[in-house]
Amino acid sequence: MTELKTGGAQGYLRIATEEAFSTPELIDAWRDELDQPDVDPGFQSLIGYYLNHPADRPRWIADRLQDLGEKRIADMDERGIDRQVLALTSPATNVLRDADRASVIAEIANDRLAEACRNYPDRFTGMAACAPQDAKRAAKEIERAVTKLGMRAVIINSNILGEYLDNPKFWEVLEAAEALDVPIYIHPNTAPANMIAPMLEAGLDGAIFGFGVETGMHGLRLITTGILDRFPKLQIILGHMGEALPFWMYRLDFMHQAGVRTGRYENMKPLKKEKVSRYLRENFYMTNSGVAWEKAIKFTQDVIGIDRVLYAMDYPYQCPAEEVTTLDAMDMPIGDKKKFFQSNAERVFKI
Amino acid sequence: MTELKTGGAQGYLRIATEEAFSTPELIDAWRDELDQPDVDPGFQSLIGYYLNHPADRPRWIADRLQDLGEKRIADMDERGIDRQVLALTSPATNVLRDADRASVIAEIANDRLAEACRNYPDRFTGMAACAPQDAKRAAKEIERAVTKLGMRAVIINSNILGEYLDNPKFWEVLEAAEALDVPIYIHPNTAPANMIAPMLEAGLDGAIFGFGVETGMHGLRLITTGILDRFPKLQIILGHMGEALPFWMYRLDFMHQAGVRTGRYENMKPLKKEKVSRYLRENFYMTNSGVAWEKAIKFTQDVIGIDRVLYAMDYPYQCPAEEVTTLDAMDMPIGDKKKFFQSNAERVFKI
Numbered sequence: 001m002t003e004l005k006t007g008g009a010q011g012y013l014r015i016a017t018e019e020a021f022s023t024p025e026l027i028d029a030w031r032d033e034l035d036q037p038d039v040d041p042g043f044q045s046l047i048g049y050y051l052n053h054p055a056d057r058p059r060w061i062a063d064r065l066q067d068l069g070e071k072r073i074a075d076m077d078e079r080g081i082d083r084q085v086l087a088l089t090s091p092a093t094n095v096l097r098d099a100d101r102a103s104v105i106a107e108i109a110n111d112r113l114a115e116a117c118r119n120y121p122d123r124f125t126g127m128a129a130c131a132p133q134d135a136k137r138a139a140k141e142i143e144r145a146v147t148k149l150g151m152r153a154v155i156i157n158s159n160i161l162g163e164y165l166d167n168p169k170f171w172e173v174l175e176a177a178e179a180l181d182v183p184i185y186i187h188p189n190t191a192p193a194n195m196i197a198p199m200l201e202a203g204l205d206g207a208i209f210g211f212g213v214e215t216g217m218h219g220l221r222l223i224t225t226g227i228l229d230r231f232p233k234l235q236i237i238l239g240h241m242g243e244a245l246p247f248w249m250y251r252l253d254f255m256h257q258a259g260v261r262t263g264r265y266e267n268m269k270p271l272k273k274e275k276v277s278r279y280l281r282e283n284f285y286m287t288n289s290g291v292a293w294e295k296a297i298k299f300t301q302d303v304i305g306i307d308r309v310l311y312a313m314d315y316p317y318q319c320p321a322e323e324v325t326t327l328d329a330m331d332m333p334i335g336d337k338k339k340f341f342q343s344n345a346e347r348v349f350k351i
Numbered sequence: 352m353t354e355l356k357t358g359g360a361q362g363y364l365r366i367a368t369e370e371a372f373s374t375p376e377l378i379d380a381w382r383d384e385l386d387q388p389d390v391d392p393g394f395q396s397l398i399g400y401y402l403n404h405p406a407d408r409p410r411w412i413a414d415r416l417q418d419l420g421e422k423r424i425a426d427m428d429e430r431g432i433d434r435q436v437l438a439l440t441s442p443a444t445n446v447l448r449d450a451d452r453a454s455v456i457a458e459i460a461n462d463r464l465a466e467a468c469r470n471y472p473d474r475f476t477g478m479a480a481c482a483p484q485d486a487k488r489a490a491k492e493i494e495r496a497v498t499k500l501g502m503r504a505v506i507i508n509s510n511i512l513g514e515y516l517d518n519p520k521f522w523e524v525l526e527a528a529e530a531l532d533v534p535i536y537i538h539p540n541t542a543p544a545n546m547i548a549p550m551l552e553a554g555l556d557g558a559i560f561g562f563g564v565e566t567g568m569h570g571l572r573l574i575t576t577g578i579l580d581r582f583p584k585l586q587i588i589l590g591h592m593g594e595a596l597p598f599w600m601y602r603l604d605f606m607h608q609a610g611v612r613t614g615r616y617e618n619m620k621p622l623k624k625e626k627v628s629r630y631l632r633e634n635f636y637m638t639n640s641g642v643a644w645e646k647a648i649k650f651t652q653d654v655i656g657i658d659r660v661l662y663a664m665d666y667p668y669q670c671p672a673e674e675v676t677t678l679d680a681m682d683m684p685i686g687d688k689k690k691f692f693q694s695n696a697e698r699v700f701k702i
Contacts, residue, residue, distance in 0.1 A: 055613035164549070197545035198515070202572045203616030208606035209571060212599065213564045220560060221553045240602065247598035248563065250644035251591065254669065255559035262406035265554030293601035299650050318605065 004080030004324055012338040013082040014324065015345040018187065018239045018289040018312035020089035021072075022065040023112055025105045027051070029096055041197075042190025043095045045205050064316035065089055068116035072315075073123060079321045081313060083122070085349055086113055087155035088129040091189045094160045102131035107141055114149035125349050127153040127185055132160045132170045139176035146180045152349040153237070154184045158215050162192035165218070166225040174231050183235040183285065183348060188215040188243070207290065207317070216243035223279040224256060229272045235283055237348070239312055241293075242286035246300045252276040280304055285348055287312035292323035294330045301336070310348065311341045355431030355675055363689040364433040365675065366476075366696040369538065369590045369640040369663035371440035372423075373416040374463055376456045378402070380447055392548075393541025394446045396556050415667035416440055419467035423666075424474060430672045432664060434473070436700055437464060438506035439480040442540045445511045453482035458492055465500035476700050478504040478536055483511045483521045490527035497531045503700040504588070505535045509566050513543035516569070517576040525582050534586040534636065534699060539566040539594070558591075558641065558668070567594035574630040575607060580623045586634055588699070590663055592644075593637035597651045603627040631655055636699055638663035643674035645681045652687070661699065662692045 006014070030047050033039060050058045064071060068086075076084060088109045093102035106129040113126040128145030130138035145151040154177050156165065165174060165186075177184050188211030190196060195214070199205040219238050222228055228236075238245065245252070256276045259268050273279055281304050288297050289312035301309045311327070313319050330337065345351060357365070381398050384390060401409045415422060419437075427435060439460045444453035457480040464477040479496030481489035496502040505528050507516065516525060516537075528535050539562030541547060546565070550556040570589050573579055579587075589596065596603070607627045610619050624630060632655050639648050640663035652660045662678070664670050681688065696702060 049615055053613065053615065055615075057609060057613045159549075162549070164553075166553070192549065194548035195546050195550075198510075198513075198543065199546075199568060201618075202515075202517070202568075202576060203610065203619040204568060204571060204575065206606065206610070206615075208575075208603060208610060209568060209599070212602075213568075217550060217553075217555060217560060217564075220555060224555065224559075225553060241598070244595045244598050247592070247595050247647060247650070248560070250642050250647060251563075252559060254641065255557065258408060258669075259554065259557075259559060262404065262408045264400055264404065264406075264557075267552075268554040290602050290605065295650065295654060296598060296601060299598070299646065303646060318609075 004078070004321055006077060006080055006082045008082065010328060011334050012342040014080055014341050015083045015085065015311065015351065016081050016313035016315065017085040017287050017310050017345050017349070018185070019084035019086050019315045020065060020317065021068055021086055021113065022089050023105070023109045024066070025108050026088065026092065029093070029101060029105055033095055040095060041193055041200055042205055043091060045200060046091070046190050061316045068112065069119070073120065075315065075319065076123065079313070079319060079324050083125060083351070084315065085125045085127065085153070085345065087127040087185060087187065090157040090187050092129060092155070092157045093131045094157045094189055096131070096133070097161065099131060099133035102133050103137050103141070106131045110141065110145045110149055110151065117150060125351055126151045127155040129155055130173065132156065132173050135170050135172040139172040142173065142176045143180060146182055151182070152351070153182050155187060156184055157187045158189035158218050159192050162194065164221050166221045166227045174227065174234055178231045178234045183237050185237040186215055186218055187239060188212070190214065212240055212243045216245050219243060219245055219284065220252070223271070223276050224268055226269060226271060228279050228283045235285060237285045237287065239287045239289035239314070241288055241291045241296045241300055242284065242304065245280060246286065246303045249277045249280060249303055281308070284308065285310055289314040290318050292326050297330070297340070298332070306336055306339055307344055309340060310344045355429070355672055357428060357431055357433045359433065361679060362685050363693040365431055365692050366434045366436065366662065366702070367432050367664035367666065368436040368638050368661045368696050368700070369536070370435035370437050370666045371416060371668065372419055372437055372464065373440050374456070374460045375417070376459050377439065377443065380444070380452060380456055384446055391446060392544055392551055393556055393561070394442060396551060397442070397541050412667045419463065420470070424471065426666065426670065427474065430664070430670060430675050434476060434702070435666065436476045436478065436504070436696065438478040438536060438538065441508040441538050443480060443506070443508045444482045445508045445540055447482070447484070448512065450482060450484035453484050454488050454492070457482045461492065461496045461500055461502065468501060476702055477502045478506040480506055481524065483507065483524050486521050486523040490523040493524065493527045494531060497533055502533070503702070504533050506538060507535055508538045509540035509569050510543050513545065515572050517572045517578045525578065525585055529582045529585045534588050536588040537566055537569055538590060539563070541565065563591055563594045567596050570594060570596055570635065571603070574622070574627050575619055577620060577622060579630050579634050586636060588636045588638065590638045590640035590665070592639055592642045592647045592651055593635065593655065596631060597637065597654045600628045600631060600654055632659070635659065636661055640665040641669050643677050648681070648691070649683070657687055657690055658695055660691060661695045
């Protein structure tokens with residue numbers, strides 16, 4: 001295998017846009033949450049695994065998540081990653097029932113991430129964490145993080161205690177992101193307790209399947225409930241090849257229009273842009289986190305647009321160097337490949 | 352628009368492989384179920400709509416579902432459909448808590464369908480209904496339907512009162528299908544009560560999204576729980592472009608292997624064929640029901656194989672003639688198009 005290097009000799013820099021970190025304060029809060037008698041089953045499955053399972057994979061990941069310095073930079077160098085766009089790892093504070101504690105942890109995480117970005121300005125870009133449980137405070141924190149700390153996006157680790165961003169209680173968060181002109185990256189969370197049972201019993205609740213279900217649904221809800229008509233300039237980023245929404249596009253359009261036409265649902269009204277697919281093409285960016293697969297990347301470029309598909313590695317959860325080599329070797333015009341690896345990210349995150 | 356005709360002048364017959372019908376006995380039982388105080392929420396949303404909503408679309412569909420004669424043939428003629436492969440419509444008897452009544456209704460449906468196939472041997476092919484709630488009786492009914500009534504597949508409308516075919520209580524059904532060398536078509540059902548809440552509250556429980564989630568999961572469970580190692584000759588058909596499993600293929604392989612390697616789940620053991628994708632390519636057929644979209648069809652042909660992707664219309668739920676014209680016009684070698692529209696179906700259903 002060719003040695004991977006940073007610096008762009010292949011014709012583009014590699015900017016990885018869904019890269020994760022954690023903080024000691026968050027891990028403490030997760031441990032407290034795991035100790036609760038009524039702990040959420042998806043959270044227990046996911047975070048119980050990453051904090052407590054003795055296998056090499058979760059232990060290595062837990063170690064790397066907490067590093068925003070030399071180990072991470074060495075891993076990036078080894079894999080030829082020029083820059084990471086970093087976000088507080090899922091489910092972050094979204095599972096914490098104490099809104100104050102959740103807010104404080106998000107704020108400290110932003111301070112820690114801002115420090116790392118100052119230490120490595122050529123290697124790190126940050127997304128702002130927040131705790132939508134207290135939406136007013138979250139909106140203020142987004143403003144602070146963007147205007148004072150230099151964050152270039154907002155990370156929302158999908159459902160917040162089982163609720164979604166279309167809920168009016170969270171609209172201040174959406175309003176802040178739109179007003180500050182920063183995209184919201186909706187990263188998967190495990191499905192909430194009222195959705196997860198049949199996936200959990202088969203071991204399909206995590207990244208293998210349940211993540212995509214939960215987060216594809218979240219993205220779709222923002223369209224069908226009219227949220228993107230209310231906040232028309234809002235841009236949403238979905239990982240994992242758009243959580244398969246591009247592949248569903250035809251059916252989404254057909255069945256959405258059938259539902260609207262017959263008035264089947266009170267909360268599914270006609271949309272300004274009419275078709276679900278127009279929102280996917282005009283209000284969404286999608287990254288290939290977890291999907292180092294040329295066929296799916298090209299399909300998505302084809303159906304949502306070459307300017308809307310971005311590279312992501314999903315470090316430290318999924319970061320074999322072979323995946324970088326595979327993507328470098330994609331049969332794709334160099335201009336398109338540069339958009340994918342570099343220039344789309346530079347535009348979206350104002351790098 | 353060109354007039355559509357049957358007869359194969361375009362170089363292939365059009366065999367539509369996921370076409371639905373209903374029976375008066377089933378509709379009576381559904382009405383009784385809708386009257387129950389603890390009616391399943393997904394069933395109420397779906398069947399309440401099709402039986403009771405006054406809009407044109409559900410009223411037309413309810414009418415056409417009950418016809419296995421001249422109206423259906425006229426609709427087929429008008430759309431250029433040479434043959435329908437017919438199945439008792441979802442959720443069929445899967446929602447009935449009285450296993451005896453469910454079994455009787457499935458058996459009558461098979462008799463009715465067999466009669467229609469005798470009346471129109473050049474136009475109809477049947478799939479056997481059964482009520483897995485009583486698996487022994489279901490296995491016997493599958494045998495009767497295949498050997499005495501000429502059915503060429505088994506229809507299972509996905510979850511059976513919230514349970515899935517990997518549950519050992521249903522293995523006799525799988526055993527019968529494998530022994531008789533007939534495929535099982537897993538058609539979507541609404542997600543069960545322990546999964547549907549966040550989809551239902553946003554109007555996403557039906558064909559627009561929830562169907563794919565529920566049934567993609569069902570197909571995946573048959574792989575990851577080892578069912579297709581236990582019944583290695585079993586062939587599963589999934590509609591709606593494989594319920595997006597082809598698009599998820601890379602991630603399914605990666606995360607399945609990561610899960611197996613670290614022993615995260617008790618019920619996710621190493622598989623004989625190792626990769627999830629091998630099962631998708633060797634134990635699954637996929638139809639394009641609901642997805643008259645060249646891009647998704649070609650993607651699926653590319654990743655699971657040209658011999659494994661079949662045409663379906665999804666009559667009477669989704670049957671615009673324009674979709675047939677669109678698919679006729681696909682930019683695809685005529686040999687591949689014939690496999691898609693005709694010869695794959697002839698082989699799979701022994702037509």
